[in-house]
Amino acid sequence: MKENYENILGCFVSGPANYHDDVPEMRELLTQKGELFKSYVWGPLGIRDSLNSLKRRDYGRDLDLILFKFYLLPLLEELVVLKE
Numbered sequence: 001m002k003e004n005y006e007n008i009l010g011c012f013v014s015g016p017a018n019y020h021d022d023v024p025e026m027r028e029l030l031t032q033k034g035e036l037f038k039s040y041v042w043g044p045l046g047i048r049d050s051l052n053s054l055k056r057r058d059y060g061r062d063l064d065l066i067l068f069k070f071y072l073l074p075l076l077e078e079l080v081v082l083k084e
Contacts, residue, residue: 006057011069013041015071017030
């Protein structure tokens with residue numbers, strides 16, 4: 001846990017979202033796309049491990065956390081809010 005606290009970078013992935021009336025095939029496709037994208041962030045060759053060497057102690061107290069937030073295949077309703 002201490003190691004996570006020292007990291008200056010964090011990643012958050014939101015999605016993929018689906019509608020309640022999506023067919024099972026569409027839900028499965030969205031799940032597969034989500035897993036593939038998450039591997040780009042948290043997988044063996046993901047950006048998290050590439051940037052893991054950046055620590056808070058090296059940047060003083062002015063910078064606490066840089067959070068990368070990815071919206072993966074958001075719903076149309078979510079896109080409206082994201083554009084605002």
